[in-house]
Amino acid sequence: MQDLLNEILDEVRPLIGQGKVADYIPALAGVAPDQLAIAVYSNDGELHVAGDARTAFSIQSISKVFSLVQAIGHSGEAIWQRLGHEPSGQPFNSLVQLEFERGRPRNPFINAGALVICDINQSRFAAPALSMRDFARRLAGNPELVIDNKVAESEYQYRARNAAMAYLMQAFGNFHNDVEAVLRSYFSHCALRMSCVDLARAFSFLANDGYCPHSGEQVLSARQVKQVNAIMATSGLYDEAGNFAYRVGLPGKSGVGGGIVAVVPGRFSVCVWSPELNAAGNSLAGMAALELLSQRIGWSVF
C-alpha cells in the first residue's frame, strides 16, 4: 500500500499547475498550490500516508458531512422534512432550483442544504461551531483541531450569495434562526483545519458501520451510515458527483480547500489533498489520485 501511495502521488504531481486555487477569499487564495497528500486508514487501524499528509488545510465543504451526521444524530429522519436527498443537477450555489422547489434544498451537500442543516443544529446547540469542532476532534481522535477564525471572518465578508439563499429559504418558511448567526456558524464549520491524516481517521466510522475507533462511540447506526454514504455517492462532489461515481466509484465529499475524502465501505477511509481545483471546484490532482487508487485496488463499490 505504501509503495502504491507514493507511486500514485508521483504520477499525479505533474497535474499541479493545471488547476486553480480557490481565490474567492484572500485567506484561501494564499495557499501554496504545490502541496499534495494522501492518507488511507483501514478498519484494522492501519494508517498509510504519502506527501504532506500531516499538513492541516481548510476542510470547507467536507464539514457538511460532520454537521449532517450531528443533525442525524440528534434528530434522525425528521431532518428530511426540511430538505431532500436527491442530487441537484445544478451548480452548488444556485438559487434557481431553490426557488422552483419553494425553499426546500435538494440535499445536504449543496450550500442551501448545508445551511438548513446548520439552522437545525443552531436550534439544538448553544455554540454550534464549537460543538462541531469538538465532534470532529472526537472523530479524528485529535483534540488539537482548530477553526481558523481569519478564514471564517473572510468568508463572512463574502457571504452575499449564501445570505441570499438563507433569506430565500426564510421567505419560504424553511429557516428558523437568525440568518446572520447561522451564517457565522456555517463559515466557522468550513474554516476548520484538518490534515489528510485527521480526515481519514475522522471518516473511519463511515467505513466501519458507524463505530468510531478513536472515541469508542457508535456515532450512527449501521443503517444510517449506509444512508450517509449513499448521499455522498449521489451528491458529494458538487456538480461532478456522477463523474466521481463513474471514475472512482466510492462515496466521497470534496471541499474547495482541495481536500476529498472517500469511503470504502467495510474497509477503508481515505483522504487526498491538493489545493488546485478543476472547473467543477474539486481538487484536480486529488480526483486523479483517487481514480488511480480505486482502479488499482479495485475499490469501486459498483
Place this chain on the structure above:
Amino acid sequence: MQDLLNEILDEVRPLIGQGKVADYIPALAGVAPDQLAIAVYSNDGELHVAGDARTAFSIQSISKVFSLVQAIGHSGEAIWQRLGHEPSGQPFNSLVQLEFERGRPRNPFINAGALVICDINQSRFAAPALSMRDFARRLAGNPELVIDNKVAESEYQYRARNAAMAYLMQAFGNFHNDVEAVLRSYFSHCALRMSCVDLARAFSFLANDGYCPHSGEQVLSARQVKQVNAIMATSGLYDEAGNFAYRVGLPGKSGVGGGIVAVVPGRFSVCVWSPELNAAGNSLAGMAALELLSQRIGWSVF
C-alpha cells in the same frame, strides 16, 4: 432465499391500490394492476422467483440500459462527447435543462439522453430496434422476446414531448439522424416485453464483471461494467435516484411498465415488477420490495 422472497411479496402486496398504473397511452393503461413478481439470479446461476415472475411486461425505460450498453460496445468513451453522466435533478422529460445546457443531455437515462444514444445506434445499425431486441435475447438467453408493436405505435402517436426534445437537440447540432426514424426505434425499444426472470438473467453480466453466462459473451469489460453501474446508481430511477440509493443502495433502473432491475455487484441481479407507480414514476410495491430485500440481506453497496 426462496422463503425470503415469498415473505417480502406478502409484505408489500397490501401496497397495491396505493399507486397508479401508467396511463399516458391506452396500451399501458390496460395492464392488470394487481400483479407482483420478483426474480433473483445469482452469479452461480441460481434463480429464485416469487409471484408472476414469468409474466412478460413492457420494459419501457429499462431498455435504456440495453441501448447504452450497445453504444458503449461499439463506440466506447466517444459517446460522452454527446452526453454526460451526471444526475439531472429534473423530471425525466424536462426541456429546461436541455436548453440551458445547449442540447447536451445530462445522462443516458433521462429521455433526452436515451434519444441521443438511439441516434448513435441509428447511425450504426440498419435495424436498431431489431438489433436491440436480439441483444436482449442473447443477454437473457431467451430467443422468444418480442416487441409489442401495438405499444410502440401507441407511444409514437403520443410522441410530442420526445419529439420536442429530439428537435431541440437537432437545433443544437446534437442529433444526426431523421427525428421520426429515431423516435420509431426508441419506442420499439421501450415496447420490448420481458419477464422478471428474463430481466434478472439479462442483467446478470452487470453483476458479473461483464460476462454473460447465457451467451458466453464478454459484453463489456469489468471497468465498463462499473461505469454503467455507477450511472445507474446516480441516475437510474428518474428523479428518485437519491432516494433509491438511500433506501436500497444498489445500482438500478426502472421503467414505467412497473419493472425495476437492480445489481448486487459480484453477486446477484434482481428484478421486481408491479405495475402501479409512485409519484416519481417508479413501481411503488417494487421499490418497497427491493428496500426490504436489500436491508434483510445487507445488500447495499454503501
Place this chain on the structure above:
Amino acid sequence: MQDLLNEILDEVRPLIGQGKVADYIPALAGVAPDQLAIAVYSNDGELHVAGDARTAFSIQSISKVFSLVQAIGHSGEAIWQRLGHEPSGQPFNSLVQLEFERGRPRNPFINAGALVICDINQSRFAAPALSMRDFARRLAGNPELVIDNKVAESEYQYRARNAAMAYLMQAFGNFHNDVEAVLRSYFSHCALRMSCVDLARAFSFLANDGYCPHSGEQVLSARQVKQVNAIMATSGLYDEAGNFAYRVGLPGKSGVGGGIVAVVPGRFSVCVWSPELNAAGNSLAGMAALELLSQRIGWSVF
C-alpha cells in the same frame, strides 16, 4: 367628467368582494376592503374626484416611480449601467431571472430593480427615505405627506425575499451599500401614505413634459418623461403590464396597497384606489375603473 367618474365607480363597486387585500404583513391586512376612489388631474389644473379620493393609503410600489425619477434626476443615463428597461416576463419578486442575468435586474419596477435604484439613491442622499418623502411632497404640493413607520417596520420584519434579492445582487457586484440600510430605505418609501388626489397631482409632471405645476420645478426633461412613461407602459403593472396596455392603453404604475396611477401624455394624470387585489397583485376594481375610463374617453395612446 364628474358624472363619468361617479358613474364608473358605481359600475365597478360590485366587484368589491372578488379580490383580496394584501395580507403578507399585518399592517396592510387591516385595511377596510370596501374603499374605492378616483381622481383625475388635468394639465390645466382641473381636479375631478369621486369616492374616497382624499383618504391616504400605502402607496407601496408606486413609490418606485418617485425613486426612479430621483435617480434619473441626479444620475441620468448612467443608471442603465446597473439595470435594464425591458419587461421581465416573471413574477415581480423572482430570483430566477436575476441569477441567469447575473444580478442585473430587468427594469426599475420589479423589486430587484427598485432595490438597485434605492442603492443608487443611498449613495447620493444622507437620508434617502426623507429625501423621497420630501420629493413626493413637492410633486403633490402637499407638505403633510407622511411615512407610516409601523408599516415600514412590519415590512422590514418580512424582508426575507427582498433581502435574498439584494444579497444576490451584491454577490454579483451590483449592490454597493449595506443591504440592511437600503432595505430600510426601500420599505420607508413603500410606506409613504398618499391619497388619490395626492397621487394624481404628483404624477402631473409626467403628463406635462416634466413640469410640476405645484412646485414650479422642471422635474425631468420632456424626453426623460417619455422614457419614464415608456418604462411604465411596458413594465408598470407587475406581470400584467401587457394586459394593462391591452385594456387601458396608458403608462401606469400599481402598488399592493391597491392604488394605480396612469398618465395620459399631454393631458391628464389619474389615480384609482381600491384595496382588493387580483391574482397579479393589481387593484381589481381599480383596473376595471381605468379600463372603463380609458375606453369611454378614448384615452389609449395606441
Place this chain on the structure above:
Amino acid sequence: MQDLLNEILDEVRPLIGQGKVADYIPALAGVAPDQLAIAVYSNDGELHVAGDARTAFSIQSISKVFSLVQAIGHSGEAIWQRLGHEPSGQPFNSLVQLEFERGRPRNPFINAGALVICDINQSRFAAPALSMRDFARRLAGNPELVIDNKVAESEYQYRARNAAMAYLMQAFGNFHNDVEAVLRSYFSHCALRMSCVDLARAFSFLANDGYCPHSGEQVLSARQVKQVNAIMATSGLYDEAGNFAYRVGLPGKSGVGGGIVAVVPGRFSVCVWSPELNAAGNSLAGMAALELLSQRIGWSVF
C-alpha cells in the same frame, strides 16, 4: 418630411458594417448588407420615401402581425384562450418559459405564440399561406406580392427549434393540427416579400382605426386596433421591446430580414429596412433611423 427622411438615412448609413445579416439560412445570408430604406405613409394618403424603398425583402416576423390580425378577424377574443398578451422577458425562441407555463405562449410575437396563431388559422383556412399572402396583398394594395418558396423551403430545412416548440405545445394539448403542415404555413408566411412602401401601406389600417384605404375594408374595429398596437408596443421587438418603447415610443414589429414597421396612431405608418441586425436581432440602422425620426417629429406616444 422628404428632406427629413433623406437626412436621417444619411445620418444612419455609417452604421452599416456594424451589424450582422441573418445567416441561419443560406437564402437570407446572401442579401446585400448595404441596403437602406424608409417609407412613411400618412392617413391622408401621402407617401414619402427614401433609399431602396421599393425593393422587396423577406418580411419574416413582421408576418406575425398579419396572421394575428387574421386570427382576431375570424375568432376575436377566443384566441386568448390559447396564448397571452404579456411580454416574455426571454429570447424569442426559448422553450424554458413555454415549459414552465405549460405550453401557453406569452404572446403572439414570440415564435411559440406565432405558431399557435398559425395553428388557429390552419383550422380555419384551406390554404393558410395563400390566405395570408392575399390578405397582405389587399392591405398593401399590391396584387403582386409573392412568397419566396426557396426561402420557405430553406427555413423548413432548419425548422428544428420551431418544431421543438410546436411539439412541446402539442404535448401540453395546445396544438391541434399536424405539426409539419403548420410549420410549412409558418415558414411561407415569413418568406413573403414586401418593400418598405408595401409595408407602410399595409400597416396603414393600424394607424387608421382599422380602416384600410387601399381595399376599403374595415379590417378590425377601432378597439381591436388599439389592442394590436398595445401588443406590438409591449412585445413587438423580440427581447428589445422595452428599449424600443424607451427610444422610439411607438408600436412596432421587426423581422430578421431587417425590416421594422411602426405605427403613429391616428397619423402615420412607417417602415424602415436595413438587413444588418443588432445583437437582439433587430435592424441596427433601422432602429437608429426610427429613433431619429420619432424624436425629430415628436412621434412618441408617451
